[in-house]
Amino acid sequence: MEKRIIKFRGYVLNEKRWVYGYYCVERIANFHGTDMKEMHVIKDADIPTLKFFVNPESVGQLTGKFDQKKKEIYEGDIVSLTKTIQNYDDDDGWNPRNHFTPQYSEVLRKGVVFYKPPSFNVNIDCRDWSKFTVIGNIFENPELLN
Numbered sequence: 001m002e003k004r005i006i007k008f009r010g011y012v013l014n015e016k017r018w019v020y021g022y023y024c025v026e027r028i029a030n031f032h033g034t035d036m037k038e039m040h041v042i043k044d045a046d047i048p049t050l051k052f053f054v055n056p057e058s059v060g061q062l063t064g065k066f067d068q069k070k071k072e073i074y075e076g077d078i079v080s081l082t083k084t085i086q087n088y089d090d091d092d093g094w095n096p097r098n099h100f101t102p103q104y105s106e107v108l109r110k111g112v113v114f115y116k117p118p119s120f121n122v123n124i125d126c127r128d129w130s131k132f133t134v135i136g137n138i139f140e141n142p143e144l145l146n
Helices: none
Strands: 008-012 017-029 036-043 051-053 060-066 072-074 077-086 103-116 119-122 132-137
Touching: 008 036, 008 051, 060 103, 060 119, 072 077, 072 132
Parallel strands: none
Antiparallel strands: 008 017, 008 060, 017 036, 036 051, 060 072, 077 103, 077 132, 103 119
16 A cells, blocks of 8 residues: 655745645634634644744645656646647648657646545546646636636
């Protein structure tokens, strides 16, 4: 049985960067101890005392899958499914006999990674996660879905 890695990421707003580790929600009291506030936290896996307060809307879990470029895929990632097309008759007159085959990629579909128990899914009909390319995420790049 393959070992599953439990890892989350979250976006630290004041530092404008992603952090990775364990996710938890901490209740923190104000100065007088009269009011409790929930803070969403990512704790560093190597240094448990190091923690970052993150935007709760940005938190996503690692799926355990990798894209074409071997990049980890997280919940909330925007992925694309592309098709590489060989162009044998381009404007320069090259063709396969000249051992030059220009290529270009055509984006067939884009989708968002989400969790629906009991597994992670993407709203693109493709079972092979390694065919996807992570092109952004819904927190930083919502315009990619237009």
